[in-house]
Amino acid sequence: MGTVYRKTDKGQAEITTRQFQLPMKLRSALIMVDGKRTDEDLLRMIPGQAQEVLQTLLNEGFIEVVAVAAPPRPSSSSSRPPEGAASKPATPGLPPAPSRPLDQMRTQAVRFVVEQLGPLGDDIAIRMEKARSWPDLHPALVIAHRLLADNRGAATADAFKAAFLTAE
Structure with a gap:
């Protein structure tokens, strides 16, 4: 993505x-x-x-x-779909807010980023901490996902995505 x-x-x-x-x-x-x-x-x-x-x-x-x-073409050996999260379409708009409390989600996402990225994740962690609504938090989560993919690999990024960017 x-x-x-x-x-x-x-x-x-x-x-x-x-x-x-x-x-x-x-x-x-x-x-x-x-x-x-x-x-x-x-x-x-x-x-x-x-x-x-x-x-x-x-x-x-x-x-x-x-x-x-979305990626330009689907990979033939994608190992993500089996978790019942039907393929999540790339939406230019904002996906619906998750059912869990925003404060709880924000705190857990910040902890995940800080543990995985250390000082490299400080800027995005601060941005997530400042988010007071789903429209503020979602773009920060997307950026954090990308940073995790670039710096910690697909498995870590996928774990973050499953926890914070997919519908519950």
Whole structure:
């Protein structure tokens, strides 16, 4: 799955006026964010530490998650479906809020991220802690899932997804 980002009002202001005086590396990456390209596309286009550049733009409020796109073609040996969670479609909108209390889910998700990523997960953990509603928490969970996949592997990311991103 790929995460799709778009510029926030703050990001648009930076492009138009250079109000925030982003360093050239961040500004160049911000220009590439168009609301259509997935993070995989952007990671191929951004030189150097691309994941950190996207994370910085996200943490500083220049970009935001708009969708989680499905992979271009299904893998023939996917081992996820058997848990009765019929294939979850990639929805540009927000999925329904889970049945468990938001505070409980948020606390458990933060703990999972901190245990798995350590200091690398601090920024997204803080963002999750600040979330006071499902529309605020969900994009942070999506980003945490992606960070876990990139840094800890598919099995850890799948465990996080099963616990926090699939319908209960």
